[in-house]
Amino acid sequence: MEKLSTSLEKNFKFFQQRLNHCEDVEFRILNPYKEKGNEIIFMYCENIIDEMMVFESLFEKIIQHYPKKNEKIDQSILKDVFPTTSIFFSDDVQEIMSYLFYGFCIILFPDSSKAGLVCYSKKSFRQVGEPQSEVVIRGPREGFVEVIRTNIAMVRSKLPNANLKVRLKKIGTESKTFTAVIYMENKAPLDTLQKVLTRLDEIDIESIHESGSIERRLEEHPFSLFPQIVHTERPDKLVSDVMEGRIAIIVDGSPHALILPSTFKMFLQASEDYYERYWLGATLRVVRIFAFLIALLLPSFYIGITTFHLEMLPTELALAIAMQKEGTPFSSFFEALLMEVFFELLREAGIRLPMPVGSAISIVGGLVIGDAAIQAGIASPAMVIVVALTGIASFAIPKYSFAIPLRILRFGLMIVTSFLGLFGLMIAIIAIFIHITSLSSFGVPYLELSFSSFKEMFNFVRPSQLKNKIKYKESEYQ
């Protein structure tokens, strides 16, 4: 660990050398009496600091309180200037450097190995606004922003309680990103907390720009298709989960906070479920389960029925499907594949494009191309309905990250069904369920059916405390 030396000149030279080509860093030398050895040096990063404040309060006040000629200046002057403001001293070069870039003004004194640090940070950032990825009709309209301090403030203001602990960590060997671990001391299970903290420490990464990059490193099954950590933009959701005893992680620069441990049903919940009337919440959960099943199974089920088990349909419907299918050159499977790929393309294009163009794409895709595909005899109308319904169902899932495995698995299921029919589909579903139930998130089973979980699922009771849900320690299972 590098330390400052006692010589101001050396220190100044050192910093100048270290910050060579960092042209946003300003050095100011204050030496009112032009005495050698009696000057102080200010150092700050001009773009992230409130320069007006620096000039008005810091410089002017220091000049006012500057000792008389021939008197040595030392650190105590800061105490006089700022009797109340928090200032602190450090001699660690690394620390000083990082604070410099967090928006602190660094003051170097002569003949002292300690530098004073005063915060004048002013970063211009996005305003607190409505969360983009989790829109609700009823509920708070504020969402997290990219600044960790604002985010923590939002959480703290909802839970002004000493039991709410916020532990700061710096993650990333180069970026040193602030990461806050938030939990209720009297609710969060100690083991889980310890595990989260050690896993965070073990993360070996150069820089973090989004909580998603540590999410993967915290999960126990990083190669599973299913996400095992919920992320949210909503402070109210975070607080309610923390109150259950879960642990939240907020990363500086990301509006998405991580909540862990997470289970299967949390991905099908929206915070509205608890704000609206009971029956709405309970019904919507059922609707979402159906959405989950439709998004996963509908195309393969359609393929299975129309190519293997046509006897299931009423004669009229079977005939209608046969009439539509008449003259289309492809098999049902290939038709479905084509339309699904087409739909995925549309969705991807719609997300990436700017808003006005995005809606144009969806109109062109949905209306023009869908209709044209039917007219041209590439796809049958029933297939277009099935694909559209699947798409809508996948949008009904509250968490975007949870719709991704469904989108991928859908293709696998379609292939299996086209070869082995509904038998293959069932086997594939069992394999998927075996996989889901084998997952666990920090000792909590990802999906486990019991009477209490049914009650929670259908909103009869508030979710129980996490402590009761931890089933086992992962280490016991090899």
Add this chain to the structure above:
Amino acid sequence: MKIAEINNLQLSSIIFIQITGTNLLIIPSTVVQIAGADGWISQIVSTFMAPILGMMVFYLYNKFPQDNLITIFVKLFGKIIGKILGIGFVLYCIFSNSTVIKQGCSITQSIFLPETPTLTFFIVFFLIVVYITKVGMNALARTNVLVMLFLIISFIVIIITAVPLLNVPLKPLLSEGLSPVLKGSLPLSSWMGQVILITMIFPFLTSGNKKNIKTTIIITLIVVGILTTLITIITFGVLGLETKYLDFPVYSVAKLIEMDLLWRRLDIIIMFFLVAGVTLKVAFWYFCTILAIKQLLNLDKYEPIVFSVALLTFVIAYYTSNNTAELEFFVGRIYPILSLFSYEFAIPLIMCLILFIRSKRIRKESKELTP
């Protein structure tokens, strides 16, 4: 090192799927073949038999909550006889499992894909079973609960929707006397007796409360008994004496269900869940085989033997029988006697008797000592 933790609901679902997985489909056929119109009485008799088997299993659990069947054998009969019995149990498991696999494959083939080669089904079941075993007992137990839910729902749907079709009265009562009824209850009891398999998972039960486990086992067995009785009554009431000529009578009943709203035929959906039941049943049998072998050979891990033993089981299953007639004869007539007089009833009974006498003797001794 623990392999799994199983709570009461999961235990009950394991017992449920263990017994009903494949059998529920063919039970009416076998019973009506033997007992005619009195099949449902056989069912009730075996429903009363089942708690006795359950009590024996619980008695073993009460004495050895941390052991599985293999270690119980060794503790009770000494090392040599215990190990021999253990090897016998492994063979019994492999053998029973292979008939279950054969049954499952023939059911799914004839219902889902009649023109696809049989080998395909064996490979598919083989892959999924190996996968389930590798993933572990926990996932199997949790999926069991889900599948039990769907199975119960689908069978209740069959029962309710088939009520308007009932036309054949369950008469005459006991026209041939009691003996066919008792004979008919034999295969049912042997299927109920498969509850002995849960002796392999005693160490994983987490409930801690022994009374709860007792009630779980017995209530599950009674529920299974009631469900099978209802299914037999419904099947006979709809199909009459033709039941005995049908391979899968419950499937034939399901075929008759019409729901004009959505599907014409509900049978495929119901069979859909049946495939899940078969898969999980085979997987559980197989898991027990593997655990028994692991215990016999004192292995640290069971993973390395999963593949080879599965291959053996499936090859045996492939050559078990040539057609459903042979299979049905074996499952309905030979297997019950074979299994009841070995690991399902006779050996547990001997074990329980030994334990009972021992404990009495100990109590006597302690009584003699205390005054």
Add this chain to the structure above:
Amino acid sequence: MKLFGVFAIFTVLILSSCATREEVDKLSLISAVGIEKNPDSDYKIIIQYLMPNKSQEPIPVTKEVEGLTIYEANKKLNEFLPRKPYWSHNSVILISEDMAKDGVRSQLDFFRRDTEMRQDMLVAITENPSKILYNLQKQQLPGETLKLIAREASERNGLGEVSTIHKVYQNLFFKKPFLTITHILLDGENPRIDGVSIFNKDKYITTIKEDEAKGFGLLNLKKNYSSVTINCLDNENRKITFELTNKKKRTDSFVNNLGNFEINLSLEFDAKMAENYCIKNMWKPDTIKELEKSLNKKIKELATKTIEHSQKNVKIDYFGFGNLLYLNNPKEWKEIEGEYKNVYKNANIKLKIKTRITQSGAVH
């Protein structure tokens, strides 16, 4: 290991090689089938299948094939059909009368055995299936239409039960089988349900029509919608019609001391006045009682006619009295089982009928 898994999955997929897979547009959905006797080979089957068409409604196409068995004939279909015949949507099996005389069970076996086959197909007896099928060609869904006609005839006109293949098998597997099958007649150009064919075991005997069929419906149907017309009390020429709604049926069958087969039948009906040509007001307690009496008489007349027909003319128990005896008194059944035909001929059938006129409609 994982590599092996992936390899194995692909092997399975290729092995299965979509053997059972059939695209919808590669199938011809069979809607109705007729079975006739052929002097050359054993069976002639007339098959009506639907040709889906993109632009217009499907047109039924009728073809005739011959074969030793029905399955053989079915296989022969492939010789001139561009698509695979698909049987699951078949809804009618028409069996010709000569064919049915040899026993219907052998002809229905194929439809019962095949796992894909629906079990709610209508089985019907007719003189000439091919004529009916050719006449039905104008209908969009010929099989479905015929099935609906049969259902309406049974539900609204009380002409015996709809004989689906499941019902046929249910009746065939009773200890003493009693089989009745819907009979269809080609009336001009339109198929019409005109009666109930009766069977000895599974062999066709004859068809009962009109009054006898009505009587059969009154005796055998579970839900009854048939109507009965009687004369007015005061005037012989004027008529009054009742619709029968609810029915309670109690049957007692036993062998009495003399060794005679005895059957006590008691039927209770609810009746609703449907049409009334009488001049006098009938809706008075006294007259209603009178009406009930004459209604009872009329119903008894109809039923006795059918019973007499079964006892005297054909000498076949097509009501299932024998089966009832077996169900309730299996020992007594064993005694008379061998000579049941004679026993039934001389059986003493006592009818007890009770009606209650409960509704008169909007006017009285």
